[in-house]
Amino acid sequence: xxxxxxxxxxxxxxxxxxxxxxxxxxxVKEGELFGLIGPDGAGKTSLIRILATLLLADKGRASxxxxxxxxxxxxxxxxxxxxxxxxxxxxxxxxEENIRxxxxxxxxxxxxxxxxxxxxxxQIEPFRHRRAEALSGGMKQKLALCCALIHRPNIxxxxxxxxxxxxxxxxxxxxxxxxxxxxxxxxxVSTPYMDEAGxxxxxxxxxxxxxxxxxxxxxxxAGFGSPLYAVIGQDTYRLxxxxxxxxxxxxVYPFGDSIHYTDQRGEINTADLAEWLRRQGHANIEVLPxxxxxxxxxxxxxxxxxxxxxxx
Numbered sequence: 416x417x418x419x420x421x422x423x424x425x426x427x428x429x430x431x432x433x434x435x436x437x438x439x440x441x442x443v444k445e446g447e448l449f450g451l452i453g454p455d456g457a458g459k460t461s462l463i464r465i466l467a468t469l470l471l472a473d474k475g476r477a478s479x480x481x482x483x484x485x486x487x488x489x490x491x492x493x494x495x496x497x498x499x500x501x502x503x504x505x506x507x508x509x510x511e512e513n514i515r516x517x518x519x520x521x522x523x524x525x526x527x528x529x530x531x532x533x534x535x536x537x538q539i540e541p542f543r544h545r546r547a548e549a550l551s552g553g554m555k556q557k558l559a560l561c562c563a564l565i566h567r568p569n570i571x572x573x574x575x576x577x578x579x580x581x582x583x584x585x586x587x588x589x590x591x592x593x594x595x596x597x598x599x600x601x602x603x604v605s606t607p608y609m610d611e612a613g614x615x616x617x618x619x620x621x622x623x624x625x626x627x628x629x630x631x632x633x634x635x636x637a638g639f640g641s642p643l644y645a646v647i648g649q650d651t652y653r654l655x656x657x658x659x660x661x662x663x664x665x666x667v668y669p670f671g672d673s674i675h676y677t678d679q680r681g682e683i684n685t686a687d688l689a690e691w692l693r694r695q696g697h698a699n700i701e702v703l704p705x706x707x708x709x710x711x712x713x714x715x716x717x718x719x720x721x722x723x724x725x726x727x
Contacts, residue, residue, distance in 0.1 A: 418445040418480075420570055420601040421466060425475035428461050435461040437624040439475070443603055448596045450615035451605035452709070458624045459605035460500060463574045466603070467497045479570055493521070496563035496600075500574040502555045504562060506548035510539055513547055514561055521566035531598065532561050535591055553584030560591065564600075571595065573604040577611065589614045609710040620713050627716040632709055639707035639715060641665060641677040644685065647701040648692065657695045661688070666718055675711060676702075 421443035428436040436458045443449045451459050464470035466477055468488040477484045479491050504513045514536075518524050529536070535557050542550060547558060556576060563571060573592075577585040589611065592602055604615070612618045612632045620627040620635070628635060648654040655674055658667045665677035678688075685702035692700045707715075 419443070420445045420447075421449075421477075421479055421603055423462070423466070423475065423477045426462065426465060426472045426477060427474040428458075428465065428470070428472050434624045436465075436472070439626055441619060441626070441629070443601060445601055446596065446599060447616045448592060448602045448604070448614070450612055450618040451603065451621060452607075452609060452612050452618050452713070453605075453621035454607050456623075457621045459607075459621060460574055462621075463497075463572050463603070463605055467495060467572050468492055469497075493566075494569045496566070496568035496571045498559050498563045498571070498573045498576055500576075500578065502547075502559060504547050504555075504559060507546060509544050509546055510550070510558055511543040513558060514565060517562040518565045523566050525565065528565055528567050531567055532564050534594060535561050535564075552580040553587070556580055556584060556588060557591075560588075564595070569601065571600055571602045571604075573602065575605050575607065577606060577608065585611075609708070609713060612709040618709070620709075620716060622713070622717055627713070635709060635712050636707055639712050641715075642682050643705050643707045643711060644676045644678075644683070644688075645670070645673040645701075645703045645705045646676050646688075646692075647673045647703070648697045649699055650697065654692065654697060654700075657692060657697070661691065666715060668714055670710070675705075675714075677715075 419442045421441065423439050423441040426436050426439040439462060451462065453459055461470060465472050466479065466484060468484050468491050471485065480494060482491050484491055505516070508516065514525055539554055539557050539561065542554060547555065550558065560576070577588055592604065596602055615632065617629065617631050618635070619629045646654065646658060651669060651672065651674065655667065655669060658664055658674060658676055663679045665679045667674060667676050689700040689702050
């Protein structure tokens with residue numbers, strides 16, 4: 416059994432009357448690439464900041480490699496690499512100056528740990544004399560990761576590292592994380608992008624301060640409880656309204672240019688549903704059975720919560 420590198424027990428945090436975290440229990444094993452998946456405001460940043468020793472929980476405890484994040488915060492900071500959601504390096508320093516500054520803080524050097532960051536550094540090396548503020552979003556992302564890795568941490572805590580960057584940079588970043596994992600680094604990464612869940616060994620789905628489910632992406636998708644259908648028509652908004660009025664409708668929500676639909680009866684005759692929609696004035700209706708993805712599972716889990724109205 417792999418060692419628990421990150422452990423959170425009954426963590427809660429509020430900002431006045433706003434609950435950020437409610438009784439969070441989480442365990443990340445050694446060598447895992449673990450995803451914290453949820454929308455903005457779900458509590459992801461608060462949780463990562465508590466684990467990074469930058470924020471105190473109101474209740475509960477957390478430990479990294481067996482060290483308490485409050486009592487042993489100095490030791491914890493030596494063994495983690497932290498990348499906040501906002502670019503927080505020194506904008507008026509060059510790429511090379513930022514990296515060497517962070518190396519000096521941790522009493523190491525670029526040369527000492529070059530083998531760890533080589534694949535990332537070679538991509539930003541052509542810009543090593545450029546100020547950080549002048550870099551593109553993707554290059555800022557790679558520079559921040561270099562600085563987080565420069566002291567060869569045991570654990571990486573990454574708060575929405577792919578938000579605001581282009582699709583190519585997102586893909587490249589996840590490929591870099593996979594390489595870091597192969598070098599034995601335990602990674603906890605948060606993201607609002609559901610499609611990134613498949614890059615992780617396990618994920619925690621989090622919404623409105625609570626964890627909905629923790630498992631591998633494949634197991635979460637396999638546990639989807641009802642047959643799922645994609646309903647396609649010409650007027651998506653009217654189609655959405657009529658599907659919600661259908662007497663047997665379960666969950667109904669837009670997904671790209673289609674509507675994902677479940678029926679209270681489970682398996683349905685798709686022709687019957689298409690015919691009912693035609694009687695409501697819709698033409699060229701298609702009702703297709705589809706396999707659920709993580710976002711479908713997230714929506715289904717969320718619909719059972721007290722605040723389910725926020726999902727429709």
